[in-house]
Amino acid sequence: MAKIPEEVLDRLRNAVDIADVIGQDVQLKKQGKNLMGHCPFHQDDTPSFSVNQEKQFFYCFSCHRSGNVFSFLMQLHDMSFPQAVEAVAEFADLELPSQYTAAAPSNPNSQGGQLGRLHEQAAKLYHHILVNTPAGQPALKYLLDRGMTRELIDQFNLGFAPEPTNGQPVLYQYAQQQELDYQFLRKSGLFVERADGQLQDRFHGRVMYPIKNANGQVIAFSGRILAKKAPANTPKYLNSPETPLFNKRQTLFNLDLAKQAARKAGHLTLFEGFMDVIAAYGAGIKTGIASMGTSFTSEQVQAIARLTSQLTIAYDGDEPGQAAIDRSLKLVEDTAPDLTLRVVQLPAGLDPDEYVQKYGSLKFQEYMTHGEETAVDFRLAYLRKDLNLQKQSELINYLNAALEVIATVPTPVGQSVYLKKLAGEFGLDLGSLERQLASIPAPRAVPAAPMGTVPPPEEEAGSVPPPAEDPDWTVPAANQPTTLSRGERAAQILLKYYCYDAEVRYRLDALADFQFPQPAYQQLYTVIKHYLADHSDFVPAAVMDHLTPGAQSLLSQVETQIIAEEEKAQVVTDCLRVLTTELPLTAQIEQTQAALNEASMLGDSDQILHLTTQLVQLYQRQQAMKTEEIN
Template sequence: MYYSEEIIEEIRSQNDLVDVVSEYVRLQRKGSSYFGLCPFHNEDTPSFSVSPDKQMYYCFGCQAGGNVFTFIMQMENFSFVEAIKHLADRAHITLPQPEYSEEVRKKMEEKQILLDMHKEAAKYFYANLRSLRGQQASEYLNKRKLSKNTQKLFGIGYSNMDFGDLYQYLLYKGYEEEHISKSGLVIPKKKGKGYVDRFRNRIMFPIFDVHNQVIGFGGRVLDDSLPKYMNSPDTPLFDKSKNLYGLNYARTSGKNQILIVEGYMDVISLYQAGFENVVASLGTAFTYQQASLLKRYTGEVVIIYDSDTAGTNAALRAIPILSSAGLKIKVVQVPGEKDPDDFIKQNGPEAFQQLLDHAMGAVTFQVSVLRKKYNIEDTEQKIKFTMEVAQLLSRLDNEIERDVYLQEISNDTKISTQSILNEIKKTQEFQRKNSIKLSSYSQRQESELHDHLKVNNVFNNIDEKNGLYKAQKNILNFLYNNPLHYHKIKPHLSYEDFIDPVLMKVAKLIYEQYDKGLKIEPAVVINHFENLNDQKQVSMIFRDEKSKNQEYDIEKAINDQIKLIKKANIDMKSRNATDIYEIQSLIEQKKQLEKLYINLISG
C-alpha cells in the first residue's frame, strides 16, 4: 500500500461518489439511489445504480461495482495509486510521500519505461520521415498539403520498410526485450526467436493521451496494401476504446464544442485550417468511455463523419452513446459524400465554418436519414416512416422539442399530429411495460433484477458456479447483513478458514470491525484492495441481497455453507500435513464437523 489507510479513507470520504460519477454519467434519483446508463457496457435501459449511503456503485447488467476508487480506475484506466492521486487533486488534498510496495513499484516503473520507449520511437519515426528513406512519405504529406509546422506539431513520422529496424534501434537504446515485447511496437517472428516491427513502410501518427504523452501509434500505408490503417494493440499504456486522437489539443482549444471526425488526416487537416477543437476515434465504433471522456471537457459535440452509407450509420450508432453521457449533439454531413479533409482543401475554412453554423440537431439528422429510407409518396412506406419517427420521438424528454418535430412530420406526411402523438404514447407504454421500472425498486425487486440481468460476468478469475466460492461469499454477505449473528458464527468459523485469499482478507476486516463494535462500511473495506478485479470481487459481497428463504431455511443454509468451508480447509491442510499428530487432529476435526450446528434463531 502506497499511502496510509487514514489518507486513503480521507480521500474517499472527500470525493462523494454521486458527484464523481455525475461527471461521467447522467444520473437520475429514484428512491434512495441514483440510476443511469452504465458507462462500462452498451445498454438502452439504465441498470447502473449508485448508492449514496453505501458510497458504492453497481451495474445489474455487467456486474461492475465498487467504490469511488474502483470507478475512477475503470473509467480512466488508472492504477489504484493513480486513482488516489487523481481524487486527492480533485479534493485539494496534499499527499505525503508514498510508500511503494514492490509489486506496484514494478508496475509503475514498467509503465514509465514503456512511456519512454514510445517517446523514443516517436522521435525515431520523426527522424526517418526527414531522411532519404522517408522521401516518398514526405512527398505524400506535401501532396496532402500538410505544412512542416503541422507535421511537427502532431509528430508525424515514417516507419522504414526493414523488418527489424525499430526493434534493433530500441535494443541499441538499452531497452530490454521483455519490455519491447509488451510495447505493441513489435510482433514475434513467425519462425524462430526474436521480433519484427509491427509497423513497416507506413506514415506514423503518434497517439497522445490528454497529458501529451505518447501511448500508441497509428500507421497509414503508402501503397494499396491492407489494412490501410493500423493502430497499436491494447497495451499497459493504450486502450483504443478509452482514448481519442487529438484530444490533447482539443481540450485546451477554448471552444464550447468538440468536433468528432473519423480519421487522423481529418483531425490534422481541420486543425491546420484553424479548427483546433477536433478529435477522432481510433478505428473502432464510438464507445461509452470515449463519450464520458469528452463530457469532461465539453457539453456539446458535432459529429462530422463521412457522408457515405458507412459514415451515416456510424453517426447513427454514436448518437445514443453520446446522448447517454449528457452531451448535446449536432451533426454535419459534408456535401458530395466527401470527408472533411477533402472538403476543406477544396472549399476552404470559411465554407467549412458555414457547415458548422448550419449543423443539424441529432433528431433532425435521424429523421432526415429515415426520409431517405422511405418514399413517403407511397402509402405503406409513409406509414412505416411515421411509425419509426414516432419511436424516435418517444425517447425525447423535452415536450417542446417533440412538438416541433411532430408539426414538421405532420406537414411532410399530411398525417395529423394527434395520430402521430397517439403512436408515440403507444410506443412509450410498450417501452414501459417491457423495461425495468427503476422508480419502484425495493430490495426484493433489486435482487430479482440482479438475477434477471446476470450476464457477462466481469470476473475472469472467479467461477460463480463453484459451490465453495459461493459459500464463502454468502457467509460474508450474511455477516454483513446480520451483525447480531456474528458472535454465534465466529467461534465456529475463523477468518483463516476462508480459502479464497481475497475473501479471507475481507473476512479478517469484517471480524476486526465487529470485534471493535464498529459498523461495516463496504466502501472502506474496498479501500484495502489495490487490484481492480479484487475491488469488483469485494463489491459483489456487499451488493447481493439477502436470501428470500424463511428463517429456518437461512439457518440451515448457513450451517451447510460453514461446514463446506471448514471441510475444504481441513482437506487442504490434510494434503500438506506430514506430522502424524497433526493428521490425527485433522481427522478428529472432521468428525466433530459432522455434529456442528449453529442455532441462529434462539439465544
C-alpha cells in the first residue's frame, strides 16, 4: 500500500469534526472552550477527557492519552493508521484512492488478527447454513415464527450451527481446510477438546447470535438451543468463553448499532435478551442493547455512561423482572451516579417480539414512550410489593423506606412533588413528612476527581512528566501526579511561543547551539521545527501525525499553556535562562555531589577537597542567579 500523502491526510482531517467522530464512543458536553466527557481509556469517575474542536485534538487530563482524529481511532479501536484514515474517509463520505486503503489489519498474522478473522468467517458460515441450506430450515422457521424478518436476520447476521454431519463437526472441518494451528483452535473459544484430544464444535444444534464489539467486529457468539426436548442440564443459551477478543463483563450486545442511534435519541435502552433487542430494532427502537446472559456489570455501566446521559431499563414486569430492574438501578447508581435512569416494565409474560406481533410496531413504540417511569417511581411502587399497607406497622415501614428513596431526588422541587403524593395518598401532614425528610442524611456525593486530575479549562495550565523516549511509549497510569518542574514549565511556554509566534521562532532559530536539555522536548522541538519549515501556520492535529503517543501527549500539554504578547521578550529570555543556564547548572551540581559521595566512600581526601571546593562554587553561582532574578 502506498504511503498516504500529507495533503490527503489534511483534506480528510479537515472534512470531519473530531468531536463528531469521538462522539460515537464518548458522550461530550460543552465546558468552557472545549468539550468534556468520561475518558474511554481508563475508569473515569469525573469527566477528564477534553476535545478541542478549534484545534482538532483530544487530551485526557488524568491518564494523558492524546492525539488527533486518526490516533483516537487507532488507540480506542486498535486500528492501524491506514485503517483509521479509511474510517475517517468513510465517516466524511469521501472516496479514498484505492492505493491508500487498508485491505487487511496491520498485523493479520498475529493471533488477535487470526482470531478475529476466524470469528468473522464462522459468522458467515453459520449465516449461510441458516438461510441457504436444508439444515438451516428448522432454525429459519423458528426465527420467522418469532416475528423475525429476513431483513432483520441479515442485519444481525443470525445463523445456525448444525449437528455434526456424518460425525464431522462443521466449523472444525472448515478450520482444518484453512490449515489453522491446533493449539490456536483449541484456545479460540469456538471448539471444545474431547477426552481423546480431538476438537469438536462448541456450538451445535443452536441458533447463532454473533456478538460484536463496539466497532462492529465479531468477537464471540451466543447460541440458543433449537431442540424442544434437549438433554437434561443443557443450557438454553450457550455463550463463548472469554478469549483475547471477548470479555463478557465489558461487552454489550448491539452496542455498535445502538450507539449511533443514541446520539440522536439521547439515551440507550437496556433489554433482557438478544431477541428483545432485535425485535425492538425491527419495531423502530434502535437504541437497544443487552448484557451477556443475566449479568449486568459495572464495566458495562461505564461503557454506557461514556456514550449517553440517560439509560432506560426495559425488563419484564413480572416478579423476577422487577427484581432485576431493582438490582440494575442500584448498580448504575453506584457506578455512574450522573446517569439519568428511566424504567419501562414490559407486560408480564409478553416479550417484545410477541408484543410487536400482537399489537404492531407503532403500539410498541407508544408503549416504550408512554410506559416510561422514573427510577424513583419504580422504587416507590417496588417497595409496596408484598406489603399490607392496611397494617400500621407495615405502612410506617413503607413510609420510612419511601422517604429514603425520595431523599435521593436531587432537586427540592422534585422532592416536594413526591412528598405531596405521599401526603395525599395516605392523608398525612405534609409538614411532618418534610421534617422527617430533612433529618435523613444526604445521599453520598458523586466521587471527587481522582488525585492528580487537572482542571479542564484552557485558562489553567495542565502538566505531565515528559513521555519516555521509546517510540513504544506506554501511557502513564491514570491519576499520577502532574506537577510541572520549573524546567518543564519553561520548556512548554517556550515551545508554545515557538509554535505560534514568528518573532520567537526567528530568535530561537538564530541560536545555532540551542537545544532543550530534556530529550523529549528536544525531539518534539525538532519535529515542530521541520513542520514549520514547510508550513506557514502551526496545526497541532497535523503535527500529531508525525509524533509518537508520548510526544502527542506532550504537545497537548504545551497547548494548555497560556502565553501573552505583553512582556513576551522578557518571558522568552527567562525561559531560555532556565533551560540554558539553570538546568545545566543544577545537573552539574547533582553530578558533582554524586562524585563527592563516591570519593567519600573511597576515602580519597584529595578528590574530596577538590570536589567540595567545586561544589561550593557551583552553589554560589546558583545563589547569585537567584538573587539576580529577585532584583
